[in-house]
Amino acid sequence: KAGVTQTPRYLIKTRGQQVTLSCSPISGHRSVSWYQQTPGQGLQFLFEYFSETQRNKGNFPGRFSGRQFSNSRSEMNVSTLELGDSALYLCASSQGRTSTVTGELFFGEGSRLTVL
């Protein structure tokens, strides 16, 4: 079974640009969540989608947005990039049948974004 796939793995952008990151969950998983990982702030929850609906959102500005498609693939977008957006963005999938994370989240290898 293929794992969680994130693309692109690495990207460099300049301030003010926008970026779109993609995540393909494990087959059969309907929940996709996104986390931002930085050395200073650690791992912070961005948002979670289940069956194309956002069920939960973290404390990030409106520049961060996401969506999920009918095949459970998800994208996140960051507009008007700032230097502080440089981070490893992790996607995780699960079956997500309940509204609580009770079991394992399966993580991708992440997309490393550098903003210059």
Next chain:
Amino acid sequence: AQTVTQSQPEMSVQEAETVTLSCTYDTSENNYYLFWYKQPPSRQMILVIRQEAYKQQNATENRFSVNFQKAAKSFSLKISDSQLGDTAMYFCAFSWQGAQKLVFGQGTRLTINP
């Protein structure tokens, strides 16, 4: 607010030794779940072990075990017979009823030396 604290930024032990990573959390929830995740260098994060708060028995997965002290809100991870492949960042994480997300600690960088 739910918080998770890992007080050991870095640890280093010799291969085959036993090491314990500390984690404390703060919550007013009664129904919650605790996790330890491992993030090897340049590889994806994987679940090491999980614990339901309502279970008194400590979880065990092969060489990995936890010491769950609910009253003290403590959830430490013990790695026995440590191996070079255990070298990684270890994150303690927490979720609670109705919260479709994990709250992570800052992580402990564990190095196993040959």
